[in-house]
Amino acid sequence: MLRYAFCNGAISISSVSTATELPSDYPPPGMELRLIRRFVDPKGRRVLEIGCGDGRLTREYARLTKNVLAIEPDPASISEVRRAFAAEGITNVSFRVGSAQRVRFGGGAFDIALFSWSL
Amino acid sequence: MVHALERVTSQLAPGGVIICIQPHRMKRPFISVIAQRRRMPIGFLINPVFQPLINSAEAAIAKALDRKLVTLIGKENHRFRVQLANPNQLYRYLHTGQRPPRFAPGDKKRFLQVWSAMPKGATIEVSEFLTVIALRNEGGGKGM
Numbered sequence: 001m002l003r004y005a006f007c008n009g010a011i012s013i014s015s016v017s018t019a020t021e022l023p024s025d026y027p028p029p030g031m032e033l034r035l036i037r038r039f040v041d042p043k044g045r046r047v048l049e050i051g052c053g054d055g056r057l058t059r060e061y062a063r064l065t066k067n068v069l070a071i072e073p074d075p076a077s078i079s080e081v082r083r084a085f086a087a088e089g090i091t092n093v094s095f096r097v098g099s100a101q102r103v104r105f106g107g108g109a110f111d112i113a114l115f116s117w118s119l
Numbered sequence: 120m121v122h123a124l125e126r127v128t129s130q131l132a133p134g135g136v137i138i139c140i141q142p143h144r145m146k147r148p149f150i151s152v153i154a155q156r157r158r159m160p161i162g163f164l165i166n167p168v169f170q171p172l173i174n175s176a177e178a179a180i181a182k183a184l185d186r187k188l189v190t191l192i193g194k195e196n197h198r199f200r201v202q203l204a205n206p207n208q209l210y211r212y213l214h215t216g217q218r219p220p221r222f223a224p225g226d227k228k229r230f231l232q233v234w235s236a237m238p239k240g241a242t243i244e245v246s247e248f249l250t251v252i253a254l255r256n257e258g259g260g261k262g263m
Contacts, residue, residue, distance in 0.1 A: 021206060025215050027199050027249065032140055039192055039253035040136040048130060050123065100123035108133040115123075115139040 026056060032116060033060045037046060045111035048098045051118025054080035068093040069110070071103050124179050126186045131256040137189060139180065143196055144173055145250035148220055150209075152233050153202070161230045164220035175263035178251060189254035191224055196250050202231070203243040212245065 005083050006103045023103045026032075036042065052070035056078050062068050062085075075097045082095055096103045121150045147169075183189050203209050205256065222230065234241070248262040 022211050022215070023201050023203070025201070025212060025247065027247070031199060033195075035195070035197065035251045036138050037138065038251070039138060046132075048127065052126065059125065100126055105126075105130045109135070110130055111132055111135050112125045113131060113135065113137045115137070115141070117129075117140060117142075 012029070014084045024056075026117065029060065032057055036112075036114070038059070040112055042112060044106060044114065046053050047113040047114065048105065048110040049116070051115065052081065052095070053077055053117075055085060055093075057091070057116050058087070059085070062090050062093050063090065069096065069105065070094070071096050071098060071100060123183065124183050125188065127227055128183065128246070128256050132207055133256060133258045134156070135256045136192065137254040138251040139176070139250075141206070141250055141252070143250050144177060146196075146248035148248075149246040150222075150226070150230060151244045151246070152230070152237060152241060153244050154237045157179065158244070159233055160227040161207055165223050166220035166248045169220070182226065183244065187257070189244075190257050191223060192253040192255050193248065194252045196248065198246055198248045201245045201247065203245065209243050209245070212228070227259075 006090055009115070033042075042061045044066050047065050047068045049058055049068060049070045049089075052072045055070065058068060058070050058081070070081075070093055072081075072095070076094045078097050085091075098104075124137070131137070147163045147166060149163050152159045152161065165252060201212065203212055213221075223226075234243070
């Protein structure tokens with residue numbers, strides 16, 4: 001369950017867990033996409049995401065975009081997220097294993113690059 | 120991070136936007152105990168391993184700005200709150216990441232004292248703080 005409130009122009013969101021479930025230490029679903037949209041609308045854009053992890057954020061915005069190239073250094077995460085996206089019918093996301101410094105991006109130019117918790 | 124930002128910028132179309140979502144530079148997670156609509160603040164957690172990473176990321180962004188690879192569109196601070204049912208859940212929550220934060224000296228003892236005095240139904244609240252930095256590629260990247 002999520003609670004939303006605006007404080008001094010900033011978004012403040014609460015997520016309330018039950019005794020059994022363990023909430024994520026990432027922002028609640030939807031929050032990051034709302035924050036991204038304060039600066040740029042991903043609709044119809046070509047997106048490069050650095051450090052996609054398990055595809056948590058990618059899943060939220062991928063269907064809005066023209067296409068996504070998601071990069072993640074952990075092969076196991078990429079393997080799992082590839083399977084999950086295929087099962088969910090998300091077909092406009094390509095994945096590469098590697099780091100932003102080394103991976104081949106391919107030929108296209110991107111409209112948006114995301115670094116979400118990928119210090 | 121500097122090289123990553125440079126490489127990514129070189130792949131952006133002119134006018135393309137970089138969004139960085141990262142932990143707040145100074146505000147670490149803050150623990151409170153909530154019972155009967157009262158919030159009892161415990162304190163900020165500490166994570167010495169994390170601070171150099173944040174400094175490094177911000178330095179890389181500052182360098183990209185200095186070199187005029189990008190311009191700053193905006194920088195905003197936000198927070199979200201997570202409510203947990205008990206100390207065991209808090210412990211598991213804090214250890215979900217690779218670099219778990221910890222209580223400042225004395226705070227854990229105080230937290231457990233406060234918690235043990237709480238009535239049934241009390242919750243533990245973690246306030247997490249983040250920063251969103253938006254940058255625009257003003258040219259020099261890939262053409263459309």
